[in-house]
Each structure stands twice: as structure tokens, then as C-alpha cells.
Amino acid sequence: MTSKPNARQPSHVACRDCSLSSLCLPLALSIKDIDQLDNIIKRGRPLKKGEHLFLEGDQFSSVFAVRSGAIKTYTATNEGEEQITGFYLPSEILGLSGMDTDTYPVSAQAMETTMICEIPFELLEMLSDQFPELRRHLMRLMSKRIREDQQMMMLLSKKNADERIATFLINLASRFRRRGFSSQSFRLSMSRNEMGNYLGLAVETVSRVFTRFQKNGLISAVGKEVEIRNSVELCALAGGKTLDPNQILVTSA
Amino acid sequence: MTSKPNARQPSHVACRDCSLSSLCLPLALSIKDIDQLDNIIKRGRPLKKGEHLFLEGDQFSSVFAVRSGAIKTYTATNEGEEQITGFYLPSEILGLSGMDTDTYPVSAQAMETTMICEIPFELLEMLSDQFPELRRHLMRLMSKRIREDQQMMMLLSKKNADERIATFLINLASRFRRRGFSSQSFRLSMSRNEMGNYLGLAVETVSRVFTRFQKNGLISAVGKEVEIRNSVELCALAGGKTLDPNQILVTSA
DNA sequence: TGACGTCATTGAGATGCCTCAAAGTCGTAT
DNA sequence: ATACGACTTTGAGGCATCTCAATGACGTCA
Numbered sequence: 001m002t003s004k005p006n007a008r009q010p011s012h013v014a015c016r017d018c019s020l021s022s023l024c025l026p027l028a029l030s031i032k033d034i035d036q037l038d039n040i041i042k043r044g045r046p047l048k049k050g051e052h053l054f055l056e057g058d059q060f061s062s063v064f065a066v067r068s069g070a071i072k073t074y075t076a077t078n079e080g081e082e083q084i085t086g087f088y089l090p091s092e093i094l095g096l097s098g099m100d101t102d103t104y105p106v107s108a109q110a111m112e113t114t115m116i117c118e119i120p121f122e123l124l125e126m127l128s129d130q131f132p133e134l135r136r137h138l139m140r141l142m143s144k145r146i147r148e149d150q151q152m153m154m155l156l157s158k159k160n161a162d163e164r165i166a167t168f169l170i171n172l173a174s175r176f177r178r179r180g181f182s183s184q185s186f187r188l189s190m191s192r193n194e195m196g197n198y199l200g201l202a203v204e205t206v207s208r209v210f211t212r213f214q215k216n217g218l219i220s221a222v223g224k225e226v227e228i229r230n231s232v233e234l235c236a237l238a239g240g241k242t243l244d245p246n247q248i249l250v251t252s253a
Numbered sequence: 254m255t256s257k258p259n260a261r262q263p264s265h266v267a268c269r270d271c272s273l274s275s276l277c278l279p280l281a282l283s284i285k286d287i288d289q290l291d292n293i294i295k296r297g298r299p300l301k302k303g304e305h306l307f308l309e310g311d312q313f314s315s316v317f318a319v320r321s322g323a324i325k326t327y328t329a330t331n332e333g334e335e336q337i338t339g340f341y342l343p344s345e346i347l348g349l350s351g352m353d354t355d356t357y358p359v360s361a362q363a364m365e366t367t368m369i370c371e372i373p374f375e376l377l378e379m380l381s382d383q384f385p386e387l388r389r390h391l392m393r394l395m396s397k398r399i400r401e402d403q404q405m406m407m408l409l410s411k412k413n414a415d416e417r418i419a420t421f422l423i424n425l426a427s428r429f430r431r432r433g434f435s436s437q438s439f440r441l442s443m444s445r446n447e448m449g450n451y452l453g454l455a456v457e458t459v460s461r462v463f464t465r466f467q468k469n470g471l472i473s474a475v476g477k478e479v480e481i482r483n484s485v486e487l488c489a490l491a492g493g494k495t496l497d498p499n500q501i502l503v504t505s506a
Numbered sequence: 507t508g509a510c511g512t513c514a515t516t517g518a519g520a521t522g523c524c525t526c527a528a529a530g531t532c533g534t535a536t
Numbered sequence: 537a538t539a540c541g542a543c544t545t546t547g548a549g550g551c552a553t554c555t556c557a558a559t560g561a562c563g564t565c566a
Contacts, residue, residue, distance in 0.1 A: 075403070075407070077407065077411055077492075078492035081411075083407050083410065083411060085403050085406065085407075096396060096399065097396055097399040097400050097403065098396070099392055099393060099396035100392070100393030100394075100396040100397050100400075101396075101400075105400050105403070106403070125389070129385055132382055135388060136378070138392070139352055139353070139391070139392070139395070140352060140353030141353075142392070142395040142396065142399065143349060143350055143351070143352035143353040143354075143395065144353050145399055146349065146350040146395065146398055146399060146402065147350050147353075147354075147358050149399065149402035149403065149405075149406065150328070150338050150350065150358070150359070150402065152402075152406055153338065153402065153405055153406055153409060154328070154330065154336050154338075156406060156409035156410050156453065157336070157409050157451075157452070157453030158330055158334075158336060158453070160552075160553090161552080161553070191512090191513065191514085192513075192514060192515095193513075193514090198410075199410070200409065200410030200411070201553080201554090202553070202554055202555075203513090203514080203515095204514090204515080204516080204517095204553090204554075204555085204556095205552090205553060205554075206514095207514060207515050207516080208515085208516080208553095210514090210515090211515075211516085223513095223514085223561090223562075223563095239330075239331035413522075413523090414522080414523070444542090444543065444544090445543075445544065445545095446543075446544090454523080454524090455523070455524050455525075456543090456544080456545095457523090457524075457525085457526095457544090457545080457546080458522090458523060458524075459544095460544060460545055460546080461523095461545085461546080463544095463545090464545075464546085476531090476532070476533095476543095476544090507566100508565105508566095509564100509565095509566090510563105510564090510565090510566100511562105511563095511564090511565105512561105512562085512563085512564100513560105513561080513562075513563095514559105514560080514561070514562085515558105515559080515560070515561085516557105516558090516559080516560090517556105517557085517558085517559100518555105518556090518557090519554105519555085519556085519557105520553105520554080520555075520556095521551105521552105521553090521554075521555090522551105522552100522553090522554090523550105523551095523552090523553100524549105524550085524551080524552090525548105525549090525550080525551095526547105526548090526549090526550100527546105527547085527548090528545105528546090528547085529544105529545085529546080529547100530543105530544080530545070530546090531542100531543080531544070531545085532541105532542085532543070532544085533540105533541095533542085533543090534539100534540090534541090534542100535538100535539095535540090535541105536537100536538090536539085536540095
């Protein structure tokens with residue numbers, strides 16, 4: 001673990017000094033070009049838990065990178081309930097799905113105190129006219145998202161409750177790992193309810209699966225704190241295809 | 254109806270003369286620039302039913318546009334069954350999800366005799382370095398796909414069997430309509446089995462829902478021929494959010 | 507620190523879809 | 537024309553998950 005996940009960060013770190021630069025958009029730019037990206041990025045005040053970054057139907061104007069905290073995106077079903085479409089952790093980019101419309105197709109809300117980098121899309125487009133590598137990176141981001149959504153569709157149409165939750169936990173673990181945090185032990189930023197909503201399960205089912213996983217020694221969980229105690233078994237439940245080869249968990253510390 | 258859906262087309266129509274140019278990639282290019290796209294497009298022999306365009310794991314090299322016929326993409330589940338991830342009709346583009354990997358993440362197979370335009374990705378990237386409008390179009394395509402996948406995730410996690418099939422039929426209808434064909438009456442290119450696989454339902458359930466829909470006068474179906482008899486009801490079942498405002502069906506001819 | 511509201515857990519019963527099984531229909535190729 | 541295989545339909549029963557209900561734990565704020 002390099003540092004604590006929610007360590008305070010000054011609110012105006014330059015991209016070149018940001019610890020996430022190797023995961024975020026700067027990935028596509030050389031050191032000297034990063035400063036240009038830096039110039040167009042707006043860094044707002046931190047969002048408090050429950051505050052919205054944008055609402056479904058808002059004028060599309062920017063894409064966003066999470067710097068700390070966590071964001072969920074959701075849309076309203078026909079019956080007016082919320083359907084969560086994604087969770088975003090630090091270094092992850094959201095807002096790209098609004099690109100071909102005038103308005104955001106989902107709402108984005110902070111699940112805890114969250115810091116955001118805002119990248120006005122018009123400027124990002126100008127910058128990507130300038131840097132082919134940046135636009136390829138954007139394309140790759142979107143392409144990756146399409147593949148991830150397809151994995152999600154597979155989860156929703158073929159997996160049972162146990163497999164869904166195993167997959168979800170393994171996926172979270174690998175995302176934490178990528179950011180340099182422990183993949184064995186972490187804090188969920190979402191409630192059981194939100195998890196169930198996202199995974200197409202009732203809260204009660206999520207809760208029962210958690211209980212069962214603990215009885216079987218797969219995980220231990222106290223509230224939102226989760227520890228993966230048997231990642232081999234959990235991966236097996238999740239199904240090998242869920243993780244990229246470079247995302248395989250280390251089995252022991 | 255402007256012409257029959259499966260009317261024979263000569264196998265080497267230039268983009269500028271293709272009846273699908275207003276729906277396909279040329280959409281992003283001016284008349285004189287289209288010829289450049291034209292030059293990089295490879296037009297192969299027609300694929301027969303069951304033939305593959307590419308296999309999961311094949312080296313990623315091109316994106317493809319369907320010119321006539323129909324393609325399905327699928328991937329293998331952990332248990333080795335096939336999971337269909339999409340159906341592609343004429344003018345629709347597939348292969349973009351492979352963009353950020355070396356290999357295609359899905360297999361693509363012809364569901365009937367199908368003609369394809371192949372666009373080598375390297376050349377497409379060069380061309381889009383030249384034409385900002387083309388690359389914005391590509392981005393929009395991907396962004397649209399992300400939104401559609403999210404609709405699909407919503408379908409899979411919140412809708413029951415009736416709603417899934419209503420949504421599917423309405424979606425197909427609007428895609429036919431966009432291409433200038435009847436949205437009231439069309440031929441399914443997929444089997445009940447494939448439909449169920451895609452929608453996360455057992456074949457038997459699909460069949461039962463079709464029967465029920467016919468009893469209730471929503472549709473009539475003989476084999477793969479489907480007629481929508483009550484599009485208002487069917488849309489209501491599908492849920493308003495499923496269709497873009499510009500995809501709303503005309504209620505009567 | 508105590509009280510409240512939110513979130514999580516557990517139990518019991520209902521249900522929608524799946525599985526298995528069998529018969530019926532269609533398309534196709536010989 | 538006929539026979540075969542593949543696809544579709546229908547029925548019966550089982551099961552995973554949902555729904556409803558109640559209790560329990562936690563976090564937060566006065």
C-alpha cells in the first residue's frame with residue numbers, strides 16, 4: 001500500500017504531479033504536453049456525499065476524472081426507480097457516454113466526499129486534434145468500456161447471485177490493486193442496496209450471499225469493510241474470463 | 254418500403270453510390286472525401302449463413318459495416334456456451350470493441366447470406382487523422398454503443414420476460430424503419446433460441462411470450478415473419494425510455 | 507450520550523422463469 | 537416427394553430469487 005486510499009490531497013495538484021497521472025488521461029501525453037491538458041482542466045471544490053456532478057438531461061459539456069472518493073452513475077427506470085449503471089473510482093473517467101448527444105444520459109452522484117477533475121469536452125477535442133495519441137487513448141477508453149459493459153451483460157444474463165457478487169468483488173479488488181492499494185482488503189463505497197441495484201439483485205439476496213461467503217471462508221466483511229480470504233475460490237466463482245490476465249490477484253501478500 | 258430488404262446488390266458498389274451511405278461511415282464525409290474512404294474499403298465475397306467474419310481471439314485488424322444480411326456477435330461463457338452480445342443489420346458497424354486490444358473480444362458470424370465492407374483499422378485511423386469529422390463520427394458511434402449497452406443492462410437487470418421481448422421487437426422495428434423498411438412487418442434473422450440467448454431468457458420462455466402476445470393481439474408471428482399489430486401497447490410494455498425520440502414508431506401506415 | 511433514521515440481516519412465503527420432456531412444424535437436401 | 541434434422545411449441549414441476557415483514561446494527565447529529 002503506497003498511501004491511504006482517502007488521504008487528503010490539496011485541491012489543485014497539477015496533472016504532472018498527480019499520483020494518478022499514469023492511470024488517467026495524461027497517460028497519453030508526454031511530459032511537456034501534459035501541461036497543456038493541465039491548462040484546460042477545471043478543478044472544482046470537493047463534492048460532498050450525495051451531491052451531484054451532473055444530472056440526467058443536463059447539457060453535455062465535459063468529461064470528468066475522479067481524483068479521490070467515488071462516484072455512481074444512474075438513470076431512472078420507467079417506474080421511476082433508480083438503476084445504477086456504474087461506479088467510478090479514482091483515475092477513472094466518466095461522462096463519455098454523453099458524447100454523441102446534447103445531454104448526459106445518466107446522473108452522476110458522489111457516494112462519499114469526492115474530488116473531481118473536469119475536462120471541458122470542446123477543449124479536449126481541440127487538444128486531441130493536436131495529439132493523435134490522446135485521441136487514440138480516448139478511443140481505447142471507450143472501447144474498453146464497451147467490452148466491460150459486455151462483461152456486465154453476460155453477468156446479468158447468465159450468472160447467478162453468488163457468481164455476480166464474486167465477480168463484483170474481484171473486479172473491485174483488481175481496480176484497487178491497479179491504483180496501488182490492497183486488493184485483499186478494502187472499503188466498499190456503496191451500500192448493499194446500491195450493489196444489488198447495480199447487479200440486478202434484491203438487497204436481501206446480496207446480504208444473504210455475503211453471509212454465506214463468510215460462512216464458507218471466502219471473505220470476511222464488517223459493514224463496508226471487506227477482506228478477501230480466499231481469492232482463488234472467489235475468482236473461480238466469478239469465472240476466469242472476468243479478469244484481464246494483467247489483473248490477476250496475488251493470492252498471498 | 255423503398256425496396257425489398259434482401260434485394261440482391263452488386264458486390265462492389267462504391268460508397269458514394271451505396272444506398273446506406275447516409276447511415277454508415279460516409280455520413281461523416283463530404284462527397285469528394287468519400288472516395289478516399291472508398292479506396293481503403295475491402296469488399297469481400299458474400300458470407301454464407303454460419304460463416305464467420307472473425308473469431309474471438311483473432312488479431313484485431315479491421316472494423317466492418319454490414320451491407321446486406323445480418324451478423325451476430327458472441328462470446329463463450331465460462332461453461333463454454335455461447336453468449337450473444339449483439340445483432341448487426343445493414344449499415345451498422347461492428348468490430349469497434351476490439352480497438353483497444355490486440356484481438357477481437359467476440360466472434361462474428363453471419364446469420365444469413367451477408368455482404369460486408371471491411372475497413373482496415375490502420376487506414377481508418379490515418380483517414381481520421383485527416384478528417385476530424387470522421388473521427389468525431391467514430392467517437393459518436395462508440396458513445397452511442399455505450400448508451401445502448403446501458404439500455405441493455407437495464408433490460409437485463411430490471412425487466413421481465415414480456416418487457417424484454419417487447420423492447421427487442423420495438424428496437425428491431427425502429428432499426429428497420431431507419432433503413433427505410435417497414436417497421437410494422439419484418440423478418441427476424443435470428444432464431445427463438447438466439448433471441449432468448451441475447452435477452453437472457455430460455456427458448457421456451459420466448460416461445461410462450463410470443464404465443465401470449467399473439468393471443469393479446471400485440472403481434473402476429475408466423476415462423477420468423479413478425480407483424481406488429483398494436484405498437485402503442487407494445488411500446489408501453491417496452492417502456493418509453495427504450496426508444497430515442499426520433500425512433501418512435503408511426504402508429505398507423 | 508442518547509435518540510433517531512438509515513442500512514443490514516434474517517425468516518417465511520410467493521412467483522416468474524428455468525429445466526426436463528414430448529410432440530409438432532418447418533426447411534432442406536437427397 | 538420424402539425423410540431427416542433443426543427449430544418451435546406446449547405442458548408439468550422445481551428452484552432461485554423476489555417480496556413482505558420484522559428485528560438488529562450502525563452512524564450521525566443534536
